[in-house]
Amino acid sequence: MSTVNVSDVIVEALEQEFEEIFRQHYRMAYRTAYGVTGNSEDAEDVVQTIFLRLVRRDFPHDFKKNPKAYLYRAAVNESLNTIRARKRSIVVSADAEGLERQQPEAESRSAEEIHKRLYEAVAELNPGAAHILILRYVHNCTDAEIAKLLGTTPGTIAVSLYRSRRRLKKLMRASSMGEKS
Numbered sequence: 001m002s003t004v005n006v007s008d009v010i011v012e013a014l015e016q017e018f019e020e021i022f023r024q025h026y027r028m029a030y031r032t033a034y035g036v037t038g039n040s041e042d043a044e045d046v047v048q049t050i051f052l053r054l055v056r057r058d059f060p061h062d063f064k065k066n067p068k069a070y071l072y073r074a075a076v077n078e079s080l081n082t083i084r085a086r087k088r089s090i091v092v093s094a095d096a097e098g099l100e101r102q103q104p105e106a107e108s109r110s111a112e113e114i115h116k117r118l119y120e121a122v123a124e125l126n127p128g129a130a131h132i133l134i135l136r137y138v139h140n141c142t143d144a145e146i147a148k149l150l151g152t153t154p155g156t157i158a159v160s161l162y163r164s165r166r167r168l169k170k171l172m173r174a175s176s177m178g179e180k181s
Contacts, residue, residue, distance in 0.1 A: 021067050022051060028068065028139075029075040035138030036079035036130070038119045042086075046078045069149070076131050083123035121171035129164040136161060 029050060033043035050071060054063070063070040122130055135141040135149065143154040143161070150157070 018055065025068055025071045026051075029071045032072055032075040032134060032138060033079045035134055036076060036119065036122060037082055038115045042079070042082050046075060046082055049078055050074045073131065076134055077127060080123045080127065080130060083119050087120055087123070117172055117175045118168070121168050121175060124171055125164060125167060129160060129167070132157060132160050133164050133168075 026047065029047045030043050033046035034040060037043050037046065060070070122133065125133070132146055132150070135146045136143075141149070143157040146157045147154045
């Protein structure tokens with residue numbers, strides 16, 4: 001007669017629960033991360049980081065209440081951290097003389113450069129504004145859907161979107177002229 005270890009049963013149940021959560025929410029987390037970073041490798045790293053953190057510790061209380069919302073928020077926050085870290089490493093690794101020699105007119109106007117500047121500008125927004133922009137333009141949520149998700153009114157979301165777009169335009173203009181806002 002074999003004896004079943006209670007801890008083995010608990011571990012197996014947790015592994016199955018985690019696997020199910022991963023299957024259900026991986027695509028949403030990846031799409032969110034890609035929408036923020038604009039880079040598939042960074043998005044993959046972000047999602048892996050999020051799920052590895054969950055494996056290494058108990059599920060946070062917020063996670064158990066609403067895993068989708070928790071993973072969405074984690075994907076946005078980790079993506080913004082990735083963009084900020086990338087931006088810092090570029091500045092640190094570039095030599096000061098090379099930066100002084102750069103002329104704004106010589107800046108590339110390629111789609112890739114514009115996207116890069118957009119992602120960096122989004123990273124400079126406050127996290128709440130970035131969340132709303134991502135829900136609207138990456139996940140195609142309406143103002144009403146975003147309001148319901150965030151527990152606020154559609155009017156508040158509309159105002160936030162307006163202000164965030166205006167701030168993004170300002171950041172993009174400053175970026176194209178080589179300034180810091």
